[in-house]
Amino acid sequence: MAILIVGAGGLGREVLAVLEARRQPVAGFLVDPGQRTQPVHGIPVWDDAAIWQQRTDTQFAIAIGDGRIRARLAKTLDGATFAAAVHPGATIGPHVAFGDGPMILGPASFTTDIAVGDHVLINPGCTIAHDCVIGSFVSLGPRVSLAGGVVVEEGANIGTGAVVAPRCRIGAWAVVGAGAVVIGDVAPGSTVAGVPARPR
Numbered sequence: 001m002a003i004l005i006v007g008a009g010g011l012g013r014e015v016l017a018v019l020e021a022r023r024q025p026v027a028g029f030l031v032d033p034g035q036r037t038q039p040v041h042g043i044p045v046w047d048d049a050a051i052w053q054q055r056t057d058t059q060f061a062i063a064i065g066d067g068r069i070r071a072r073l074a075k076t077l078d079g080a081t082f083a084a085a086v087h088p089g090a091t092i093g094p095h096v097a098f099g100d101g102p103m104i105l106g107p108a109s110f111t112t113d114i115a116v117g118d119h120v121l122i123n124p125g126c127t128i129a130h131d132c133v134i135g136s137f138v139s140l141g142p143r144v145s146l147a148g149g150v151v152v153e154e155g156a157n158i159g160t161g162a163v164v165a166p167r168c169r170i171g172a173w174a175v176v177g178a179g180a181v182v183i184g185d186v187a188p189g190s191t192v193a194g195v196p197a198r199p200r
């Protein structure tokens, strides 16, 4: 089944690279009506979602960095089939379950007994240890490290290189700054940064 990548920005091109590395056929990119429809890396760009939603031979890959927009698009595309874009260098151990449409953009490791929700964005170099739970629409920047038993609730966004200590809980839609070291729970919707991480 050919895959339509929703979003033709930097992340869309990263997802294209992953799908091409896996030799998965790409039908094109889908952008909002009125956006540029010039081909990207020779791949066609479409701006009419309705045509594609009627087709049963196409999967969607939502390649948008903002978790809230991913959540909205997933709702809009309800009933569609979503493709997994998992880089061939990713290491996925036993008892690791993913929801719809994960984007794993490079080598990242998931050890064992990990539950991952829908439409997550996992950047290269992330390490996810045993018994982590990652909610839907979560974004992990490059080289994020989650120790054992960490819970990242829906939509949380963890910045590049952040480290989260064992069993900490990152609340829904919280933001963790780049380079932070999280040693306690983070309240839903809050922003923390620094070493150790403190609310901003």
Ligand SMILES: CC(C)(COP(=O)(O)OP(=O)(O)OC[C@H]1O[C@@H](n2cnc3c(N)ncnc32)[C@H](O)[C@@H]1OP(=O)(O)O)[C@@H](O)C(=O)NCCC(=O)NCCS
Residues within 6 Å of the ligand: 123, 141, 142, 158, 159, 160, 175, 176, 177, 178, 179, 180, 191, 192, 193, 194, 200
């Ligand atoms: C933490 C973060 C979300 C704050 O963004 P913001 O609300 O726009 O904050 P500002 O840039 O206005 O900075 C506010 C204060 O926090 C400090 N700060 C910002 N980011 C920080 C970080 N990562 N670590 C420590 N301090 C930080 C600033 O120095 C500033 O301090 P001051 O008030 O003493 O001057 C952002 O800086 C960040 O780290 N984002 C992660 C980006 C990332 O890694 N994305 C991954 C893309 S793939």
